[in-house]
Amino acid sequence: xxAAAPGGRVAAPLGWRxxxxxxxxxxxxTAQTLVLSVPGxxxxxxxxHVDVRLTAPDGYQAARSYSLAGPPDGDRIALTVQRVPDGExxxxxxxxxxxxxxxxxxxxxxxxxxxxxxxxxxxxxVAGGSGVVPLMAMVRARRAAGSRAPFRLIYSVRTPAxxxxxxxxxxxxxxxxxxxxxxxxxxxxxxxxxxEPHRIGLADVNTHGWPADLExxxxxxxxTGFVETVADLLVGLGHPTRRVRTERFGPTx
Amino acid sequence: MxxxxxxxxxTTDPALPPGQYLTEDxxxxxxxxxxxxxxxxxxxxxxxxxxxxxxxxxxxxxxxPQETPTVDIHxxxxxxxxxxxxxxxxxxxxxxxxxxxxxxxQAHSYGGYTTNLPLDDLRDGQAWVVHGYDGEPLPAEHGxxxxxxxxxxxxxxxxxxxxxxxxxxxxxxxxxxxxxxHDYGDPWREQRYQGD
Numbered sequence: 001x002x003a004a005a006p007g008g009r010v011a012a013p014l015g016w017r018x019x020x021x022x023x024x025x026x027x028x029x030t031a032q033t034l035v036l037s038v039p040g041x042x043x044x045x046x047x048x049h050v051d052v053r054l055t056a057p058d059g060y061q062a063a064r065s066y067s068l069a070g071p072p073d074g075d076r077i078a079l080t081v082q083r084v085p086d087g088e089x090x091x092x093x094x095x096x097x098x099x100x101x102x103x104x105x106x107x108x109x110x111x112x113x114x115x116x117x118x119x120x121x122x123x124x125x126v127a128g129g130s131g132v133v134p135l136m137a138m139v140r141a142r143r144a145a146g147s148r149a150p151f152r153l154i155y156s157v158r159t160p161a162x163x164x165x166x167x168x169x170x171x172x173x174x175x176x177x178x179x180x181x182x183x184x185x186x187x188x189x190x191x192x193x194x195x196e197p198h199r200i201g202l203a204d205v206n207t208h209g210w211p212a213d214l215e216x217x218x219x220x221x222x223x224t225g226f227v228e229t230v231a232d233l234l235v236g237l238g239h240p241t242r243r244v245r246t247e248r249f250g251p252t253x
Numbered sequence: 254m255x256x257x258x259x260x261x262x263x264t265t266d267p268a269l270p271p272g273q274y275l276t277e278d279x280x281x282x283x284x285x286x287x288x289x290x291x292x293x294x295x296x297x298x299x300x301x302x303x304x305x306x307x308x309x310x311x312x313x314x315x316x317x318p319q320e321t322p323t324v325d326i327h328x329x330x331x332x333x334x335x336x337x338x339x340x341x342x343x344x345x346x347x348x349x350x351x352x353x354x355x356x357x358x359q360a361h362s363y364g365g366y367t368t369n370l371p372l373d374d375l376r377d378g379q380a381w382v383v384h385g386y387d388g389e390p391l392p393a394e395h396g397x398x399x400x401x402x403x404x405x406x407x408x409x410x411x412x413x414x415x416x417x418x419x420x421x422x423x424x425x426x427x428x429x430x431x432x433x434x435h436d437y438g439d440p441w442r443e444q445r446y447q448g449d
Contacts, residue, residue, distance in 0.1 A: 014446045055254030062260050063272055065330060088261045088274070096257045103255050109446060111432035112284050228394055231286035241286045241364055248283070 016053060016104040017041070021097050022076060027164045031130060032094050033069055033080045038105055041075050044068055046137035047114035047219070047247075050079070050107030054089060064089040067134040067221075067247075068108065071144050077105075080164060082130035113219065113247045117145035121217050124209045125153040126230045128200075128222020131249055132164055135221055139169075143176050152180045154208045156200045156226065159188040182208040200226070205233045212238035221247040268325055270440035273333040284428065287393050288364035288414050295398050297382060298417035299347060302355045309347075311398070314382065317342045322381060324404035326411070327440040339402055340385030344375040347382065355420035359427060360401050360412040367427035368412050369436070370403065372420060379405055382415060407438035407445070 023035035044050075046068070053063040069078040083094045097103070115123065115138040123142075125135040132155055142151055157163050163183070173181040184204050185197045210216040218239055220230045227248045234244050269275060292311045299307040309317075321340050327333045359369045374380065384391050384399040391397035396413030403410045409429050430436050435444040443449060 014448060054258045054260070056258050056260045060260045061272070062274070063331065092255070092258050098256070101256050106446075109433060112428075224394070228287060235286045241288070244286050246283065246285055 014106050014109070016106045018102050019052075019077075019105045020102055021099045024099070027080060028162055030083045030162075031080055031164050032083070033078055034093060034097070035076055035078050036103075036105065037076055039075050041072055041077060042108075043072055044077070044108035045114040045116060046071065046141035047134045048108035048110045049134070050077070050105045050109065052079070052089065052093070053104040053106070054092060055104070062088050065109070068137055069133050070137050070140040080130070080133045080136075113221070113245050115141065115217075115219070117141060117147050119217065120147075120149050122150040122210045122214050123152070124216050124218040124234075125151065126200075126205070126209075126218065126220045126222075127153065127155045128226035128230075129157060129162070129249075130164065131220075131222030131226070131247070133221075134247060135219060136165055136169075138219065139172060139176070139179065142179070143172065148178060150178045150210075151176075152182070152208060152210060154182050154184065154200070154204060156184040156186060156222070158186050160185070160190040180208070200230060200233075202233055202236070205230065206237060209234070209237070212240075215243065218244045219247075220244065222249060224248045268335060269333055270327055271443050272445075273327055273331055273440065276332040276334055278332075278334075283394075283413060284366065285364060288362075289393060290363045290398055290414060290416075292398055295416075297347075297399070297415065299351060299420070300417065301351060301353045301420045302422050303353075305352070307347075307351060314342060314384070314399070317346055320381060321385075322383075322402065322404075324402070326404050326408050329407040329409055329434065329438070329445050333440075337404075338387055339381065339383040339391075340388075341381040341383030341399070341402065343378060344380040344382065345378065348376065351420075353420050355422055357421045357424045359419045359421055359425050360410075360415055361417055361419065362412050363414040363416050365428075366412060366414070368401075368410050369425055369427045369430055370406070370410055371424075371437070374403060374406065375418075379403065405439075407435075407440050409434065410438050 017038050019036040019038040022037040025033040049065045049067045051063050055061050066079040069080045081090050081093050084090045127135045169181050184200045187197050189197050220227050227246050295311045297309045323338045325335045358372050361367045381402045382399050383402045401412040401415045438444050
């Protein structure tokens with residue numbers, strides 16, 4: 001893809017680039033998609049992330065990592081940021097950052113938790129909360145590449161109002177051939193939902209995932225406890241550990 | 254640079270490497286499912302560049318002199334945690350009497366993870382195979398039954414679920430190192446990614 005393509009050995013330093021806010025989309029009461037204009041952006045793969053760095057007037061800097069939410073659009077990249085109430089960086093990005101204001105970004109980073117459009121194996125995506133972001137990047141990249149790899153997404157959220165990309169997921173589940181989307185609600189289910197709110201369990205993964213003998217590639221992203229649970233369930237269902245890739249969201253503020 | 258940004262968790266603590274912030278939590282970073290390794294099948298294998306092998310069962314590891322290092326740890330995802338308490342065996346003990354001309358070591362883990370380090374960074378009281386955390390057995394999600402502890406490097410070098418070390422003449426990049434992360438990983442020089 002580029003000199004910074006993951007998996008290869010990169011000799012050149014990953015430099016910081018100036019990025020400006022081009023567009024802001026409200027996804028949920030606590031999550032926003034930020035479209036950044038980054039001149040010279042080298043491109044990236046779905047699942048990769050970037051570091052975002054803020055600089056205060058006195059030179060103090062703070063940086064955090066955010067997953068890229070979809071394929072690049074020229075020099076434009078999209079991040080979806082969950083506002084961490086006590087955080088240092090995310091509240092600035094969601095509440096204070098104005099269109100045209102500069103920050104710095106560095107990336108793309110990460111060569112393991114990625115999906116490549118040449119891959120034809122079935123894919124199971126399991127998202128917990130804002131862990132859906134890098135998985136949505138894979139769903140979007142699949143569509144952009146015209147891939148026919150069968151995809152299933154299981155998305156665990158607290159309530160229907162917490163679903164990020166709700167409208168687009170509805171559309172894609174309808175229009176993208178070979179993409180299935182199912183939900184697990186942990187606190188409050190929508191009207192007409194069959195069953196009670198519950199934490200993701202064996203029945204969810206077994207019913208809405210792929211059988212292990214189809215040898216799917218599984219991507220699991222979410223908070224640590226969620227990822228531990230789902231990865232253990234997948235191994236218990238016979239998926240080889242090498243086919244289960246995980247990314248955990250810690251407290252990243 | 255970023256209008257309106259002041260920064261809130263400003264820390265001037267000289268023990269905090271650049272670009273890191275302090276956490277009281279103990280976040281987890283790993284690439285796949287957590288391996289579960291029964292102690293009666295656990296072993297640690299040290300292989301030299303000439304093919305000599307040194308093996309320790311769980312009972313044999315426990316019978317070695319134990320240390321209780323209290324150290325600061327620094328994750329490449331930018332959290333640092335001060336004063337973590339561990340129990341385990343110094344690599345100096347495991348390397349004692351091992352005849353080698355190797356300059357590097359590749360740690361390998363149950364589950365397939367690997368990471369590479371200069372052998373000198375494992376000597377002189379800088380590294381341990383630890384099996385206890387905060388006075389308790391090391392939980393599996395944090396690398397139990399045993400993990401490497403090399404606190405002066407970013408924490409991915411402290412391989413979880415460690416099963417052995419292969420001493421090598423050449424530097425052989427491990428899992429994260431071939432995925433774009435720095436070959437050495439010194440937090441004080443912010444060696445996060447290749448080329449840093």
